[in-house]
Amino acid sequence: MSLSAATTASVMPTEGADRQQAAAVAALLTRHPHAAGGNPTRLLFPDGEQVEVPTQLVDVLRQISAILARGDGLVINALSRELTTTEAAKLLGMSRPTLIRLLDDGAIACHRVGSHRRLFLSDVLAFRGRQMEERRKSYEALMWESDALGFNDDE
Numbered sequence: 001m002s003l004s005a006a007t008t009a010s011v012m013p014t015e016g017a018d019r020q021q022a023a024a025v026a027a028l029l030t031r032h033p034h035a036a037g038g039n040p041t042r043l044l045f046p047d048g049e050q051v052e053v054p055t056q057l058v059d060v061l062r063q064i065s066a067i068l069a070r071g072d073g074l075v076i077n078a079l080s081r082e083l084t085t086t087e088a089a090k091l092l093g094m095s096r097p098t099l100i101r102l103l104d105d106g107a108i109a110c111h112r113v114g115s116h117r118r119l120f121l122s123d124v125l126a127f128r129g130r131q132m133e134e135r136r137k138s139y140e141a142l143m144w145e146s147d148a149l150g151f152n153d154d155e
Contacts, residue, residue, distance in 0.1 A: 007078040011073045023069035029062040088119045
């Protein structure tokens with residue numbers, strides 16, 4: 001399925017040779033980071049035509065090939081640069097009313113298009129990153145406190 005024809009594409013799990021090829025691609029892309037030493041990654045076609053692959057696309061190919069190598073499927077979903085409150089809430093894994101409260105509190109930037117609120121994808125992803133970092137720090141603090149109090153998983 002082409003992403004230009006739809007906003008979502010599914011890739012089903014692969015087996016056998018396809019899975020081995022995906023593993024080889026993942027390993028190769030991991031061993032050779034994009035533009036290492038100033039040499040960009042290039043895609044070479046059988047007719048000799050070649051094109052430079054952007055860093056972001058190399059990273060996506062690395063992730064996709066690793067997923068397929070494990071035998072898992074994946075769904076690729078196109079996101080606009082600008083999201084509705086419903087789309088942003090879904091991306092953040094929260095209810096729309098919770099998102100609206102965050103917007104009202106100024107925790108996430110938004111703007112209005114007519115009477116509707118819109119959020120830039122970059123702002124939503126930055127908020128998600130801050131949330132994940134806060135959770136990681138809280139978890140680490142909890143683990144340190146647990147160790148200080150002498151709690152042990154082995155007992």
